[in-house]
Amino acid sequence: MTEQAILQRNMSSVNNTLNFIDHMDDEKKPFSGEAHLKQPVQPEERYSCKICDLSFPTKSDLEKHREPRVAIKPYPCEVCSASFWTKRDLEQHIRTHTGEKPFFCDVCGTSFSIKSNMRSHMKVHTREKPYSCEICNQSFSYKLHLNRHIRTHTGEKPYSCEFCDQSFTDDSNLKQHVRTHTGEKPYCCGVCGMSFSRRFILTRHMKKHTGKDPNSCEICNKTFSDKIHLKVHMLAHR
CATH class of the missing domain: 3.30.160.60 (Classic Zinc Finger)
Structure with a gap:
């Protein structure tokens, strides 16, 4: 190989080395300059948990x-x-x-397993009726009773029987109706053991044993649909 050819080969090798060093220097340069700063920063999409508010970069992480x-x-x-x-x-x-039932009513002594039920019961004594019908202005102590009443205006019957095509305005009527299909009789007489599908039938039956209504006042003989209202009534005789 001639001296000139060797010189050209060496120069080519030096140029390649210099180009590689320049490239490496470019890779090490920090991201700076106006061109970089002008690039819009895209917000990272996060998937948030509705229970604890933690967020995750992917939907699969959220599901896990x-x-x-x-x-x-x-x-x-x-x-x-x-x-x-x-x-x-x-x-x-x-x-x-x-x-x-650790929660007791201070007025009539009725006890409850949940404190909120006891507070709701107190409306029986205070006669508070904060829920009013916008159609006829009738007022109710409980929102449940208002909702049931509103259906008398709208005709809505959202509770349907799974055994037949009958439907009802409230779930208590549906439960009573379903017993005509299932034969369930949850109200049992403590004297003779007979069972009944509805509470008022048991109350009427008890008169055969006692000779009087079990929810009747011993002082004035006035009768009531349940023991709670009887207890409230008895306060009037104190």
Whole structure:
């Protein structure tokens, strides 16, 4: 190889090396300059959990996070298979097994398993009726009763029987009706053991044993549909 050819080969190798060094220097340069700063920053899309407000970069991460919350409730009942999100809900549920009713009405002594039910009951004594019908202005102590009343105006019957085509304005009437199909009789006489599908039939039956209405006032003989109203009435005789 001639001296000139060797010189050209060496120069070519040096140029390649210099080009590689320049390229590496460019790679190491920080992101700066007006051109870079002018680039719009796109907000990163996040997927938020509706239960605890944590957010995740992908939908699959969110679904993995939610799986244990949907499947496992941390407070199981030791008596039955029910489970609950909070200890408070579990404690309220356990009272359905034990029959415990720690909340008492100061007026008539009626007891309740849930404090909110006791507060709702107090409207019987105060005669408070905060729920009014916008159509006829009739007032009610409970929103449930207002909703039931409104259906007398609208004709709505959202509770349907699974055994026939009848429908009802409230679920209590549906439950009573379903018993005509199932034969269920949940109201039992404590004297003779006979059972009945409706409470008022049991009340009427009890007269055969006692000779009087079980929910009647011993002082004035006035009768009532249930023990709660009888207890309220008895206060008038004090």
